[in-house]
Amino acid sequence: MTRTDEKVRYLPESEAETLTPLSAASGVENVLRILEGRWKLVILFHLFGGKVLRFSDLERAIPAISQKMLIQQLR
Structure with a gap:
């Protein structure tokens, strides 16, 4: 499994x-x-x-996704 919680910095205008x-x-x-x-x-x-949306709301909104896959994608 890959990590997706990379830090995103704010760049002041001079750096941007x-x-x-x-x-x-x-x-x-x-x-x-x-x-x-x-x-x-x-x-x-x-x-x-x-x-x-709560987790169960997402499950209902996307019926084709399994519970396991939804958990993995939300991490």
Whole structure:
């Protein structure tokens, strides 16, 4: 199992201006690595739907996902 709880720093404007295309691409690559997989975007779609969802609400909203997989994807 892979860890997805990477620390994301806030960049003040002075540091943000020094971003290069290579460093920006590296950040995008990290985000895509975190979001890869069949279920991450589906789960995020439901979580950003506007209301608070409990685990059981997510299970009902995504009936094709197993309980084990939902637990793994939420970690």
